[in-house]
Amino acid sequence: xxxxxxxxxxxxxxxxxxxxxxxxxxxxxxxxxxxxxxxxxxxxxxxxxxxxxxxxxxxxxxxxxxxxxxxxxxxxxxxxxxxxxxxxxxxxxxxxxxxxxxxxxxxxxxxxxxxxxxxxxxxxxxxxxxxxxxxxxxxxxxxxxxxxxxxxxxxxxxxxxxxxxxxxxxxxxxxxxxxxxxxxxxxxxxxxxxxxxxxxxxxxxxxxxxxxxxxxxxxxxxxxxxxxxxxx
Numbered sequence: 001x002x003x004x005x006x007x008x009x010x011x012x013x014x015x016x017x018x019x020x021x022x023x024x025x026x027x028x029x030x031x032x033x034x035x036x037x038x039x040x041x042x043x044x045x046x047x048x049x050x051x052x053x054x055x056x057x058x059x060x061x062x063x064x065x066x067x068x069x070x071x072x073x074x075x076x077x078x079x080x081x082x083x084x085x086x087x088x089x090x091x092x093x094x095x096x097x098x099x100x101x102x103x104x105x106x107x108x109x110x111x112x113x114x115x116x117x118x119x120x121x122x123x124x125x126x127x128x129x130x131x132x133x134x135x136x137x138x139x140x141x142x143x144x145x146x147x148x149x150x151x152x153x154x155x156x157x158x159x160x161x162x163x164x165x166x167x168x169x170x171x172x173x174x175x176x177x178x179x180x181x182x183x184x185x186x187x188x189x190x191x192x193x194x195x196x197x198x199x200x201x202x203x204x205x206x207x208x209x210x211x212x213x214x215x216x217x218x219x220x221x222x223x224x225x226x227x228x229x230x231x232x
Contacts (some may be wrong), residue, residue, distance in 0.1 A: 031055055032064035036074065036087050037102050039207060040219070041226050043077065043086035073097060089223045100216025106210040112139055116150060116176050117212050122152065123168050128160045132214030132221075136205040137181070149181040153205055155221075157215070158186045187221055194225040207232065 034070030035044065035052040044052075046061065055061055065085060068074040073094050077084045088094045107114060112135060124131050138144035152173070154165055162184040173180035183201070185193075193202025211218060222230075 010022065019205060030105075033068065033070055033073075033097075033163070034062060034101050034105065036085075037098050037105075040087050040089060040098060040222060041231055043084035045082055045084060049085065085165065089219065089226065095219035095223065096216050099211070099219050102211040102218075103213070103215045106212045109210060111142060111144070112210060113150065113176075114212075116178075116180065117152070119172060119176075120154075120169055120180070121213055123172060124154060124156075124165055127165050127168055128156055130214070130217065131156050131165070132218045133212045134205060134218075135210040135212065136208060140205075140209050148178060150176070150178045151181045152183070154182070154184045154207070155190050155218070156184065156186050158188050162186055163191070190221060191225055194222075194230045195228060203232070 031053045032049065032066065036050060046065075049065070050056070050061060053061065066075070068075055068085075072088055072091060074085045075088050077086065087098065089098075097151050106112070106166065106219075117135070121131075121133055124133070132153075132155040134153040134155070136153055138148045139150055153162060154162075154169070156162060156165055166182060166184045169180075169182055169184075173182045185202070190202055193200045194206065206222070
């Protein structure tokens with residue numbers, strides 16, 4: 001896989017994209033590769049990958065898996081007669097690649113009012129240049145209606161007071177159409193939600209979201225949680 005990355009202005013935000021001549025390749029690979037972004041902490045069987053990717057061709061899936069193994073993006077593990085495939089999240093490159101796939105999927109999702117995310121992102125920059133921007137809830141699950149709020153999560157560094165970001169975004173969130181239901185956490189708060197055994201909002205949006213910004217930081221936090229036993 002070509003690892004050269006350009007920064008392309010997309011609706012007011014800089015997001016990472018592979019070179020334009022690789023876009024068709026990304027779209028074709030995405031069906032199998034993106035399966036591993038669903039719940040990155042899980043190891044998947046061939047049947048899991050077939051079901052989640054929607055691909056029926058055995059040769060297509062096995063060729064994709066061979067490529068992912070060769071590039072050390074996934075690691076196969078033989079358990080009895082079965083083979084499990086898991087992400088190599090100890091690799092910074094793999095974290096960045098999964099982050100790219102998620103951001104690409106988010107920004108190309110036509111059902112999400114991305115101009116709202118762009119405005120919010122520009123306002124967050126007044127407080128901090130480093131943040132994670134996520135859409136959760138019905139828009140992430142594609143179950144939204146005309147009356148649905150847009151659930152937005154912002155994760156910032158521990159040196160930033162979440163209330164500052166909330167105050168900066170509150171008016172724009174109230175006035176936007178659809179209305180934004182805003183949540184702001186710092187890294188420590190997010191990790192605490194992932195570490196606890198009880199189900200909570202952090203675990204909920206880790207399982208179902210669209211990741212618009214800060215994907216590399218998100219996967220770095222997720223890997224830290226996995227190293228401490230997080231399994232969904």
